[in-house]
Amino acid sequence: MITVTSRETGHGAVEVAVAGDVDAVTAAELRCVLDGLADGPGPVRVELDLTRVGFLDCAGARLLLRTEERLRARGGALAVLRPSAPVLRLLGLLGIDRHLPVGGAVGASRTGPGD
Structure with missing residues (x-):
């Protein structure tokens, strides 16, 4: 089971916070x-807060890439904020951290593509 909440941040973006494990069922x-x-x-920037995600499997990773592609096609963007250590590890292993902006992770030195 996961909990997903969203709120407008007031600077043209929507923050979506996720808590729980993101797997083939909960994705x-x-x-x-x-x-x-x-x-x-219209275009929207989605800031996906993954602080409270303890596990992300390939279905969840695939969802991130699919969402980013759909948002980009409409002039929007997807950014991953504060991923937990296990999520950051998977994003790195799959190379997703080189395609999506990833920021605020503990010990993370990269904040986006090309950084």
């Missing part, structure tokens, strides 16, 4: 929220 709930933002009017 569907997160996908509903992210699809709603990607399909909304």
Whole structure:
């Protein structure tokens, strides 16, 4: 089970905070929220707070890439904020941290593509 909350940040972005494990089963709930933002009017920047995600599997990683592609096609963007250590490790192993801005992770030196 996961908990997904979202709020407008006031600077043209929506922050989506996730708590729990994101796997093949629970990714569907997160996908509903992210699809709603990607399909909304106009471009949007989604800031995905993964501080409280203890586990992210390949289904969750695939969802991040799919969402980023959909947002980018509409002039928007996806950024991963404060990923937990296990999430940051997976993003690094899969090379996703080289394609998506990743910021605020403990011990992380890279904040985005090309940094």
